[in-house]
Amino acid sequence: MAMPPKHARVVIVGGGVIGCSVAYHLTKLGWTDVVLLERKQLTSGTTWHAAGLIAQLRATKNMTKLAKYSQELYGTLEDETGVATGFRRNGSITMALSQERREEILRQASMARAFGVEVEEIGPDDVLARYPHVNVEDMTAAVYLDKDGQGDPANIALALARGAKDRGAVVLERTKVTGFEKQDRRITAVNWESAEGEGRITCDHVVNCAGMWGHEVGRQMGVNVPLHACEHFYIVTDTVPELTQLPTLRVPEECAYYKEDAGKILLGAFEPMAKPWAMKGIPEDFEFDQLPEDFDHFEPILEAAVNRLPLLAETGIHTFFNGPESFTPDDSYHLGLAPEMDNVWVAAGFNSIGIQSAGGAGMALAAWMDTGSKPFDLGDVDISRMQPFQGNKTYLFERSKETLGLLFADHFPYRQKATARGIRRSPLHEALKSEGAVFGEFAGWERANWFADAGQKAEYEYSWKRQNWFDNAAREHQAIRENVGIYDMSSFGKLRVEGRDAEAFLNYVSASNLSVPVGKIVYSQFLNTKGGIEADVTITRLSETAYLIVTPAATCLADQTWLRRHQGDFNVTITDMTAAEAVICVMGPNARALLERVSPNDFSNATNPFGTCQEIEIGMGLARAHRVTYVGELGWEIYVSTDMAAHVFEVLHEAGRDMDAKLCGLHMMDSCRIEKGFRHFGHDITSEDHILEAGLGFAIKKTDVDYIGRSAVEQKREEGLRMRMVQFLLTDPEPLLYHAEPLLRDGEIVSYLTSGAYGHTLGGAMGLGYVPCEGESAAELLASSYEVEVAGQRVAARASLKPFYDPKSERVKF
Template identity: 65%
Template sequence: MKVPSHARVVIIGGGVSGCSVAYHLAKLGWSDIVLLERRRLTCGTTWHAAGLIGQLRASQNMTRLAKYSADLYVRLEEETGVATGMRQVGSISVALTEARKEELYRQATLARAFDVDVQEVSPAEVKAMYPHLNVSDVVGAVHLPLDGQCDPANIAMALAKGARMRGAQVIEGVKVTKVLDDGAKVTGVVWEAGGERGEIAADMVVNCGGMWGRDLAAQSGVTLPLHACEHFYLVTEPVEGLGHLPVLRVPDECAYYKSDAGKMMLGAFEPKAKPWGMDGIREDFEFDTLPEDWDHFAPILEAAMNRMPLFEKAGIHTFFNGPESFTPDDRYYLGESPELGGYWIAAGYNSIGIVSSGGAGMALAQWMNDGEPPFDLWEVDIRRAQPFQRNRRYLKERVSETLGLLYADHWPYRQVETARGVRRTPLHEHLKARGAVFGEVAGWERANWFARPGQEREYRYAWGRQNWWENQREEHLAVRTGVGFFDMTSFGKIRVEGRDALAFLQRLCGADLDVAAGRIVYTQMLNARGGIECDLTVTRLSETAFLLVVPGATLQRDLAWLRRHLGDAFAVITDVTAAESVLCIMGPKARDLMARVSPADFSNAAFPFGTAQEIETGMGLGRAHRVTYVGELGWEIYAPTDQTAHIFEALEEAGADLGLKLCGLHTLDSCRIEKAFRHFGHDITDEDHVLEAGLGFAVKTGKGDFIGRDAVLRKREEGLNRRLVQFRLTDPEASLFHNEAVVRDGRIVSIVTSGNYGHHLGGAIGLGYVPCKGESADEVLASTYEIEIAGRRVRAEASLAPMYDPKAERVRA
């Protein structure tokens, strides 16, 4: 087939991901679609994938995408005539420990909330469905009858044929060597084939390059952090009378089982994986396998012989080792690169590429077509990736852990252990010396809790109260009754300045930013649907300069949103995150402490809430912002990084006899949820309408036009379809994390979007949306609420106003 010179879009990579994107763009009516595959379709990872179709994922939208894939693969065969091997044989996951049983039962509750067919089953019922299985030590299990398995290569071939049937060109044996751009957006690609070389001019490019994708992206300055790992499975000789069994997962033994064509497959997600391809992937790699490593696989096989005695007798037909790409957080990448316009990505599937690609291809095609995602995809959004994560040493170290985390216990607050310490605040060693136990977000090391002298500085994970619960309680109550310190340097900080800075930000933000210099405004950037793209504060520094403070995890996303909408406005956007530290002093005694380290006047009259001033602190100079995320009187001190340690020492010395308590991020979260402050990515996303999120007070439609204004006015007129409600469990021993089911008058209506323990309020606190079309606030609150946790329902009190300090009197004290 002749390679064309022009295309609307060039898709790079002919695995299941690239084929799905081509198919779904073609279904939307796009013409001029060209898919280029360096060798032959499916020859990288797709051809050797296990083909497991598990519909339940960790969130509603990921489950929505997986269900879409399953439905699509059932239909594809009839549409294209290509056999997909899709069989809905169901799946069983078994627990060998009480902790795993709790996890599986929580997943069953989640499945019910997402309308996925699920049953908790006893060991005896498992044995009836799976006669070959040793269930002597099985303590519980869940069965999803509509899960299944398929033929991965044929799925990709069916998608490719479906794309061709609608006019897309799918060309094998053509390698993309370079993506062309004009400095702002892509303009096409350079290709090579059989000694020939050429260019295709294109408006968009989609990198579906799998394990080749990272290095191709890096050529264009695009961050795509993924790394290949060896992935092992074996297939037995035929086993008499095996039949079509459900897919079986035994996560406590890192194993999955699949019957196929009378043989049994055993696959593994071992705790310490083997990264592969550090020095690049050889040019002729095509349908290749990697060397066998029996020693590495032996512990899995030994456990399998006990779990399924047929493995002791059945001969081994195939021992397979092939590469798959993994990401630093076990979630794939989707969306437009923040670095280069028109450069789209669908890659890094972490061994769930078959079940993910159908839905991911649909969502990405819709996103490319409409200019916005069809629903909240933040979990897999490429904009969550940090530029430093391109580093190959970092990736090699991290993916040795992330492959195993797929089947590890998914404890609440579980911390990654590899590739740590990349981004540290100036106070890291100070806090470490004082007992800090660190967690990591976006590469930042952040103190999560502080150990007492002599206490071990390790997490002891559990589904109930973990070993740091009392530490959090002490920190939390210190903030409520005395004064606490938080190092929040990981906040993203963006300067927007220039002649048009105000007009530009007024167009993007819902609040009115035309305020006096020194004023701080809490606001959101909305999309055209009224959904929340960014949750932030904006401080006006001068007539033409503004400081935007955003969550550390969303910095790249927020920078991309700003730059995308800048147009020809005369303004400069600068990431200044690393220039300043943020030291937070919070609690009723905060004013006393601030007065001891600074000659400034911290009275309400001189320093009201929502204002910022330059202040002397110790012998340094910083800027104090009177705001709070914990619901108390307090200041955030923005200090130059070179003066941070000195200012901290001055605060620590002055606060000694006030009982100044060093506090971690777990306490920040438990305080904010008592105050019902929203958390971006959990309680508020680009799919959640700002009014339904209860943030209408931050939107000023009277200021003039801004993105999302029409959607706000429309919603005010039509009324709310749902409301974000705060819940408190009446059983003080129960715990909430997130994804528990919200039960209204006996019926599951939604999930808990975020949860923590309210040490002041005396119970677990959660936030969650409740459907309320045509209902008043009073009618919403008149219902009886419970939260379902692992199948058990716990009574909950509900409130639309914050349960802690509803009138914000403490904040303004």
């Protein structure tokens, strides 16, 4: 066997389909000194026993783009490499058995149309024509995707490896990585051992493609890769006489999928409560292994399957298979540059969709590594979304029980995870809980999303229609609009940037002007070199040398990492202060009156105008009052150290009782912000959305100071806009919008909604979305008629470039 080279531009750890895809795509971009090390044999971990289903449609546009790319790649690999991939487009059917699931799959079909995926709603006769063996008696709906397919997982991986080797990559089996040498935030060498000896490879980059070993390998590298292996079950029948090629069949409510393969039926399961595996580590000799059978665990799936596919009752079981696959805390895979290091990349945790994801994931990561910039928005899977605590093994063990089953569970809007809860809590948690708060989980934080009435069950009851909290949130929304509400925003990230160069540094990384007086609050974006939005923040100048950046809870680590990677020679320190201060929001027309009851400070426009903060006394404590809003009303965010937070909340809550001040949850915040047209980072604005096309040009600095993305802003101003962010309000008050609904202009699908919520004040569901507008004026854009497709039905919508609610922001500033 060949010995590893002494140096490589990149060392890829792991020889499953993902590692092979990364190697293939890097060599395709011209990287020649690529080394892939596999501890045993290629595909011997999870790839070899994967079902090999290759679907196109994923939950977002870019994930769908990656899945479609995988399909197209696998269709050409055999011709390129000579390795048979077994890829064929046999189509897929997804069947619903209830009205709720019917709405879900019809909404998915609408989303598919918005993303350019061919999809067809079919009835029972059509299902039977394509899949004559299935029982359709209780079917409520079905959709057919003609271009979905399947392939041979191991051979797809081997074809990718062959393609990489043909372009100069070194692929070595039975070569175990034993450790890493580090210097500061970089890995400088990879240590290895094999039957031929041991050694080290110096390198410029390392990629963790270690699959279910990814968490352990990540720790050796000094990075956090939260994933855990679970047992995944399927059976393969004996040969079924005269069985013809069939589409893949999915029956999510029975947790089952069916794949025809060489005259047999493979029945796989995503049961509601999974069995985590290898809590004490994966055995050293694991290679092409399977786990012990557990027929009792699989039996409920099989019972439903015999009813769904009666031929199973007459067919013997050839193979009962149980093999491990890795799952992440949120059922999205991990991709990208690890936050903790500057040359460690991750592609792992593929949640049982590794084959359909591998091509696209390898392409996207290779492009990112080659240019240093993401090729498009990858926020759904960017490893920097993972919080440090999510690498905790007990947490991963508990959460993985649920995430496997969630693949086929109802994907209800606002659905909350049930496992691994209660980890990060605001200082107000117990006080809010005692008042009827119903919590959701976000980035590990328990956050009050709505408040139950006396006698009302304080938990979610999920539906695609109006859920049990709809009226509660409407009343909270009304309190903010008409009186005053109090809510907890402590989970939002808080980064303190301090040092003699703080002003110059933030003027460089921010598109806004930070040369402002002490106490000024600036709404701002961090841009990439394409003018895309990497962060959407407020920045408050606390002193001559210190600023506080407030950012969404889930992006705090990503934003801190972005700042550190662009720090250069600026003399600053960047500190995560999130847990140091609670944030209590007091919002609504009577917010000033409530604060004047509990504080001797002056909250007038003259002393504390919109966009400024001041130190205040409140009750018997001290705090900082930021006059800023995400709900579009007069109000303040009260920043108070965590030790005094409970006291300040009690003072505000008590003083507000006879004013009917209402405790509110974050569902209210979302419905208020969408009425005001405020953007939501990660949905409405991402790294591939240009700041000018997002309608945020007003936040850009008007000085000559250089900043990241400036040339892209100037270029876009010269070229003109190709897209505009538009706000929509449905004319029918009944349908609900969530996100990704197709947007039709003059009867043709032109885009989709990036976010949606119900506008309780305006009396209808609302959404934001980008509309192509190259060469058009604003008036021409708005002259068209618009509709939104909701579960296959078109609903008329009004369109506006200005906020429907308080377009001049007069309510915010009075």
